[in-house]
Amino acid sequence: MLSRFLPPPLPPPQSWYPGHMTQFSRILPALLARTDVVLELRDARLPLTSVNKNFEGALNRWRAERVRLSEHAAASSPNASARVCERVVVFNKRDLVPEWGVVPFQKAMAAKFPDQRTMFVSWNRPNDLRTLSGLLVNIARKYPHIPELNVLVVGMPNVGKSTLLNALRDVGIPGPTPKALRTSAQPGLTKALSTRLKLSQDPLVYSFDTPGVMLPFLGRGDRGAERGVKLALIAGIKEGLYDHEALAAYLHYRLNALDSTKPAYLTLLPPGTMPTDDLHEFLGSLARRLGMLQRGGVPDFPRAAGWFVRWWRDEGNAASTRRTGWGLDLEWRAEADTSDAAACVERFMAQEAQEEDEGGAVSTTQERKRIRDDKRAKRALRTKARLAAKRAG
Template sequence: MHDKPEVNINWFPGHMAKAQRMIREHLKLVDVVIELLDARIPLSSANPVIHEIIDNKPRLVALNKADLAEPDRTTRWLAHFREQGLPVVALDSMTGKGSKALVSRVEQLAGDKIAALVAKGINPRAVRAMILGIPNVGKSSLINRLLGTATVRTADKPGVTRGKQWIKIGKNLELLDTPGVLWPKFEDPEVGFKLAVTGAINDEVYDREKVMAKLLAVLRENYSERLTVRYKLTPPLPEDSSALLALIGAKRGCLRSGGLIDDEKARRIILNEFRSGKLGQFTLDDIQ
């Protein structure tokens, strides 16, 4: 029997509701909406409320952190979005791969709007776009990459961006950065789990023990070879997540006085290596 406990997370900071109001207020100022998703969880990192808010505004889907996702599955996700009639690009905002394609697509999507202004005798202006996404999906890192300088405050934790700001990207693009928007409630425990392990949710607001037990079960079931190689384990791996955690903890020297395994230290190591790509590339969402 596989150890896969349900992970229930309920999280609604007040600034989320404020962010949604801000988006509605400023939507009329922009020509294009860039919806930034995590390529590892394209479904779980999407917010259905965004679709209602932006209505008929041109939208570009950007799959960020593609360097951390499984390439063949990212290819399938790109095809899936195109089949839905949505323009889409894959990005690695840390290295800049895909950022030029993103700017080009945004300018294309705003072409009709700018042409209409010119037809009315108004001088051409820069395309105005809004970047939307859940916390920690990489909005600030993307803007920094587009600017070529670290002028927008970033951190590898949710909720760092506050308020709004216009950012000029070259001559032809202006970005309105907004705080991330997330569901007020996680109705699907699977979604909550995926958001937790990829870092979209602050590590203090969920049960790390349950989340890591589930992650270890998923890794053992689907990526056992990666665990074996990374932590120098001898197969077969134990089916019980607690036993597997203890095994990895022992290999990594996570010991307390008396020779006991420091479970929490072992959990932090595994989670950090999962998020950073040291355990390989992962895509947790399947196309439905």
């Protein structure tokens, strides 16, 4: 496991939070007020790192408000119908992770978060698309009193929101359907809320695509640095903020840790090549295999590193034949039972909670802003109290 390999030095986390992300975060509560179902997309290769914790507050308030309105309506009229309030967590790009880990992870998530439905899908797997489309249709039919079901799709950059919605539209609407949303392999293409996209004719199901929203601050120390590198590996952060050799170093280390005897990268090298923990040795072998040589036959390490990262983005770890690890967030053996997956999830969430308690999830700038806002709020309360006292006198 990981203790056998020394992690490489990691670059400090890079900040990437353009203005359109701030704007969307501000309007999210208003959007949720007219939303029935939230589809929260995450990347199956990083099922926990690709969670955007900044959504949690708005989603929890949305759920609480829907419950309050339903209870109020029931108190006024016994025949009143409940408000629709469904949250479905969709782990996209299923084809890029080993299939044997999907069910144990889903069971672990169901035990930890019983209020969330989870699904693993891939836009190029028709059965996955039909299952997800059927879920939305069944939710709509469960509430026949509403004229249409409104779905809001949220998630981090480059988790595949637009691509998945285009594919769902093809499944849900009979006949040929032109591509409705632009897509890109680079994060940040969608910068504004999309127009309504019809996903089903009968019953009516509509959806909105939204901009991917990154965390404003990736964290301090090694944990923040690792979070940044992981998100850069799945192209969730603007290209160019991270050097490909730094990404290749971390990826090489993790693939070795997941399977020390037959790491996935061996399929790229000549038969009989042995695993190595030396990045330059690996990149040199890869460069020679691909013909990426400079003058004098010197391996072109930057080109080989970039190719290695792009290969993993396209192939993931799904092709691993030895079942000794699953994903870059979690590790357990295939022959283990579901409790191992649950323990992995629990450890990850405990580390996240500890980081938040220690203030590592909030930047110095954010903390200063919070203190400044608190002072302004206290001054406003004191001013209000003084004015009330004067009026009373």
